[in-house]
Amino acid sequence: MRELRKLILGETVALPVGVALVLACALVLHATAESWWPEAGGFVLLALVVVVLTVALAPAHRRR
Amino acid sequence: MTAFVLTLCGAALAVALELLEALAIVLAVGSTRRWRDAVIGALGAVVLLAVVVVAVGPLLLARLPLGPLQVVIGVALLLFGLEWLRKGVLRLAGRRSPSSSFQEYLEEREALEGMAPVPPGQADWPARVVAFKGVLLEGVEVVLIVAALGAGPDGLAPAVAGAAVAVVLTLAIGVVLHRPLMRLPESHLKYAVGIVLSSFGVFFLGEGLDVEWPLADVALLYIAGTLLLVSQVQIAALVREPVAA
Numbered sequence: 246m247r248e249l250r251k252l253i254l255g256e257t258v259a260l261p262v263g264v265a266l267v268l269a270c271a272l273v274l275h276a277t278a279e280s281w282w283p284e285a286g287g288f289v290l291l292a293l294v295v296v297v298l299t300v301a302l303a304p305a306h307r308r309r
Numbered sequence: 310m311t312a313f314v315l316t317l318c319g320a321a322l323a324v325a326l327e328l329l330e331a332l333a334i335v336l337a338v339g340s341t342r343r344w345r346d347a348v349i350g351a352l353g354a355v356v357l358l359a360v361v362v363v364a365v366g367p368l369l370l371a372r373l374p375l376g377p378l379q380v381v382i383g384v385a386l387l388l389f390g391l392e393w394l395r396k397g398v399l400r401l402a403g404r405r406s407p408s409s410s411f412q413e414y415l416e417e418r419e420a421l422e423g424m425a426p427v428p429p430g431q432a433d434w435p436a437r438v439v440a441f442k443g444v445l446l447e448g449v450e451v452v453l454i455v456a457a458l459g460a461g462p463d464g465l466a467p468a469v470a471g472a473a474v475a476v477v478l479t480l481a482i483g484v485v486l487h488r489p490l491m492r493l494p495e496s497h498l499k500y501a502v503g504i505v506l507s508s509f510g511v512f513f514l515g516e517g518l519d520v521e522w523p524l525a526d527v528a529l530l531y532i533a534g535t536l537l538l539v540s541q542v543q544i545a546a547l548v549r550e551p552v553a554a
Binding site for chain 1: 391515
């Protein structure tokens with residue numbers, strides 16, 4: 246079970262939680278920001294993913 | 310063309326690395342226990358995976374509309390890709406031991422050598438289970454990556470072609486060359502796969518949510534470029550920071 250959990254969720258909860266938040270934000274913006282989402286939504290997604298990666302790496306920066 | 314080449318390279322690299330890990334386990338089982346049981350365990354996993362793919366794949370594709378399917382695939386690729394990318398950054402910054410299938414092979418051998426031997430003529434079930442489990446876990450990742458990349462604009466062709474290249478390469482390494490497991494720059498390759506899978510994840514998630522990417526498929530390149538830049542900045546920052554004793 247431990248290996249299955251590791252396979253699905255990885256080694257840190259920051260990534261699955263972060264990806265879930267990216268998806269939630271994207272769904273909300275897709276539904277509410279129809280005027281600019283098709284043109285600019287991709288860059289918002291990319292920025293959110295960069296934030297998730299940065300947050301997932303934060304513990305390594307703190308380990309000094 | 311951009312998507313085709315990136316899909317092919319991404320699938321080939323990702324599948325080759327997963328297969329190498331499975332190969333390391335099967336080689337360890339075969340060399341410490343019996344080759345016959347290692348192959349039986351590995352083949353059992355391959356058959357189970359094939360049955361799941363043939364039974365579940367067409368059902369999923371037929372029932373899910375393209376938009377939600379792209380969202381699901383984008384999320385799956387992001388989960389895989391960002392995890393590979395995170396580990397890649399940590400490895401290249403020296404904060405995590407380098408990825409090595411050869412090391413996994415040695416560790417697996419050590420664990421298997423501690424198990425009681427099975428009398429000749431009897432099935433070696435512990436060895437079969439270890440080979441089965443190793444191939445199944447890595448195989449699930451292979452299936453997910455190929456299926457996810459196969460949802461791209463060029464269909465399954467580049468993903469399957471990349472996977473086929475990977476199978477040939479891995480078999481060549483395992484059967485003909487034996488030693489190169491030690492020399493492969495696995496940490497760098499896994500970092501690269503992390504960038505490719507994450508890029509496809511962002512791209513598909515956007516496509517599934519009606520994003521019109523500027524320059525269409527070429528978007529994959531600037532997404533990958535951004536992730537490369539951000540991760541390199543992270544690596545540089547981690548390298549500069551002193552590590553606690």
